[in-house]
Amino acid sequence: MTSNEAGPPSRYHHGDLRNALLAAGRTLLEEGGPTALSMREIARRVGVSAPAAYHHFSGLDDIAVALAERGFAELAERLQAAPSNAKGQLAPAGMAYVAFARKNPGLYRLMFGEGFHTAFAADDRIRSLRSAAYEVLKAGLSKRLPPDEIGTAALFLWSLTHGLALLMIDGQFDPGADPDALVAAVLRLSGKGLPTSAGSRDHA
């Protein structure tokens, strides 16, 4: 901590500095993942003292939660805006979900708690934003399924898109020349299931 507790005279209005700190945090997330987040480094990049940053966020957990909040809000917007969502088609929302994770891998990992499991598990804001994103998914399904099947179906779709997104951003398989086509092909299976070959009548 420097002797100048208030930091240098700020170039920022109050809200602007908060936004600038979040933007710097987001850049760090995409450069090095959730473990790269540091209040000192975020402040340094914005050109303010660490104490000035602590004026906006009580600590690293607090800025991590704020970053994840923005991530969930953006994800919900993307799902809501996915073409054909209103018709009950699933693939457009699934494509939008996986695309969001692939475009923001560090943010996506943070949203699901990487590096901050304890802080996030206890945070009501995260829980309520995650629920809001999930409700968008369920709303799409309500056009297609009876109410008592929506819960299981939503978990099925969330598991599929979450797993596919993480396998892709973690580089767990080679997505080949056309990753978008592969994602679309995998998501199509969520609508029709895996066929049973002639040699086996046993369904899964």
Place this chain on the structure above:
Amino acid sequence: MTSNEAGPPSRYHHGDLRNALLAAGRTLLEEGGPTALSMREIARRVGVSAPAAYHHFSGLDDIAVALAERGFAELAERLQAAPSNAKGQLAPAGMAYVAFARKNPGLYRLMFGEGFHTAFAADDRIRSLRSAAYEVLKAGLSKRLPPDEIGTAALFLWSLTHGLALLMIDGQFDPGADPDALVAAVLRLSGKGLPTSAGSRDHA
């Protein structure tokens, strides 16, 4: 580092100490996740000096890779042993996969690189063991699907089980009173897909 470079006279034969170090690492993984791994703490728990531990593992990345290797080998065994896998049914292998992750959450997160993304991305042993586990999954599908559909179907199933396992071990949703029944219901959808309601003829 203590002045006794070789550590106290060991209670262990060579292979036994290696196994004891891995067992201690695994306990640490389940206590605090991948970020809790530390050579010093592993050595302390086994009752040997850190240098004695470094005689078996070149460093933290090395013991993390060895732990993940055992995890992938165990997972492949569980998938192979799943009842009915030989008939081309998918649910038993899916249940075994998710059960493995739920029983060993710290190990499962490590296997997919949490805390060690860089070290694991460069390691051929991890790549080849991951492939071996994946081949067991594909072998089950080969009873059910034509060869040209197996790749997409395997990625679909892996995404679904990986995503479901992580959502569960990360506590992202409330699994209710009977988590096993919920897992089974979600996995059943992989065989039949999501039905289209009468109100919508559009498939995903």
